[in-house]
Amino acid sequence: MAGDRPARSALRRREALTGYALLVPSLIGVGGFLLVPVVLVLLISLAEWDLISRPLWAGLDNYADLAGSEAFWNSLWVTAKFTLMALPTSIAVALLLALAINRGLPGTSALRVIYVLPWVCAPLALGVVWRWLFDPSTGAVNALLGQRVEWMSDPALALPAVAFVYVWSTVGYISLFFLAGLQQIPPSVYEAATIDGAGRVRTFYSMTLPLLRPTTFFVSVTSVIASFQVFDLVYGLTGAARGYPAGSTDVIAAHIYDEAFVALRLGRASAMAVVLLVVLVTVTLVQQRYFSRRITYDMT
Known part of the structure; x- marks a missing residue:
């Protein structure tokens, strides 16, 4: 031995x-x-660099400049508003779609493919197409409504319009995760709820939602990160005019792109990227702390 x-x-x-x-x-x-x-x-982020000349050490000057930059804080605020508009809506609609698909009605297999097609398409191309659809004079949206609406020219409507397109493009993809989570719930759970006299609404809130918390946690984290990094969709919808109109769509990713490749201030743009990273890590930790004590993985 x-x-x-x-x-x-x-x-x-x-x-x-x-x-x-x-x-x-x-x-x-x-x-x-x-x-x-x-x-x-x-x-x-600790240097001054324009991609041409030699980088110069700047220390924390770029971060100090950001602290007093009204445009930078506005871009963060616009991104936060965009996330608050898009995230709850996309998760709620995706969950409803998943519940409908999970019923196994005829044609649901084809609907899965149709729902996910917008997510597969290039966001920049989707932005350009929807800019045509939102055109106040010849757009299909106004033609259906029968009135002229300045969707992308009105500061009060531009960001909600962008959020709508974002939800439309991502809701099918998110619904697939919820569908996978729903199919992992044992039928015996619902049978026990029926025997106890629970109705559909009570079963949904007391059984389905708690057992979907692992999926909800994953979807929430990935969706927040994606919404804070949205750029190409906004780029296409605004016609490459950053923040159009009146800074209402000036998301942080577009601001970073403009600073880096238009103004050629890579140090400042990198400092913005670092701040964005810190914000995303903080939000993710908050979400992890919230869901950590509310998640049930054992469904046996």
Whole structure:
């Protein structure tokens, strides 16, 4: 028996080395395309650089400038408003779609494909198409309404219009996650609720929603991150005019793009990206803390 221990130890070492070797491609990808860019952005945020001349050390000057920048705080506020408009709506509508598809009615397989098609399409192309649809003179939306509405020219309507298009493009994708979560709930749970005399509404709020919390947590986190990073859809809808009209659609990603590649202030743009990263990490931690004590993974 004692002679078997060195052999078992050698086997474990070989298995460990094999496992690490299989992880190398993924580690290269994570390091090269995630960690290294983050470090570079942190370094560039401490410098002044216009992509042409030599970078100059600026320390925390870029962050100090952002603290007093009204345009930067406006872009964060616009992005927060956009997220508050789009996130609850997309999650609620996606859940309703998932509930309808889960009933197994005829044609639901085709509906799954139709719902997810907008998400597969390029957001920039969707933005351009919807800009045509929202055209006040020849757009299909106003033709259906029978009146002229300045969807993308009115500061009060532009951001809600962008949020509507964003919800339309993502709701089918989110509904697939809810559908997967619904199909993991054992039928015995609903049978027990029926025996206890619970109606559909009570079953939904007391059984379905609590058991969908792992899915809701995942969808909430990924949707918040995606909504704070929205750019190409807004770019297409506004015709590449940042913040049009009157700064009402000046989301933070568009502001970062403008600072980096239009104004050629990469240090300032990188500082904005770092602040955005901190905001997203903070929001994610808050969501994780909220859901951590409210999630049930065991559905047996």
